[in-house]
Amino acid sequence: MEIDYKEILSYAIILIIVLIAAQHLNVVVSGSMEPAFYRGDIVLVEKANFFGIHEFDPNSVEVGDVVVYNAAWYDQPVIHRIINITDINGSTMYVIKGDNNDRPDPYYVKADQIREKVVTFGDNLVVIPKIGYLSLWLRGL
Template identity: 85%
Template sequence: MEIDFKEVASYIVILVIVLIAAQHLNVVVSGSMEPAFYRGDIVLVEKADFLGIHEFDPKDVKVGDVVVYDAAWYNQPVIHRVINIVDINGTTMYVIKGDNNGSPDPYYVKADQITEKVVTFGDNLVIIPKVGYLSLWLRGL
């Protein structure tokens, strides 16, 4: 049996592309951002630090951006929208809220807590509808 190195190399390239793409997709687990996106949708994100590559700077986040951050009040990353930016004792703090929630998230967020930002195309968030339901089912969510 002869090994075709071009074929093996092409499989490796495809695998690397799939693994990188998978790291830039997040499954939405709640309805807190409806109607922007729904539970079971997948959002495309850029990362503050992906293997040493800084795809965006959390300090450049603006009001209206949808971000993923490490919340002090929840044990999983949260995907919500920045609704205000304030300066508290010289530190920039972000007020973040789910579009479908009645009030902002309970704590201010520092830039170093923001790990990802949902990608937009024009004014539209990049979303793949409903494809994440399989992942939610497999994880028992």
């Protein structure tokens, strides 16, 4: 039996590409951002720090950007929209809110809490509808 190193290398490259792509997809677990995206949708994200690669700078996010951040009030990362940027005692703070929520999230957010930003194409968020339901089901959500 002969080993085909080109075939093994091609499978390894495909596996690496799939693993990198999977790290840039985020399953939506609630309806807090409707109608921008819904529970079970998947959003494409860029990362503030992907193994030392900075795909975007959390200090450069703007009002209207949808970000994934480590919330002080919830034990999982939250995907919501920046609705205001303010300065408090010399620190830039972000007011963040789910589009479908009545009120902003309960605490200001600092740039170092922002992990990811949802990718836009033109003015549209990059969303893959509904295929995240399998992930939600497997995770018991």
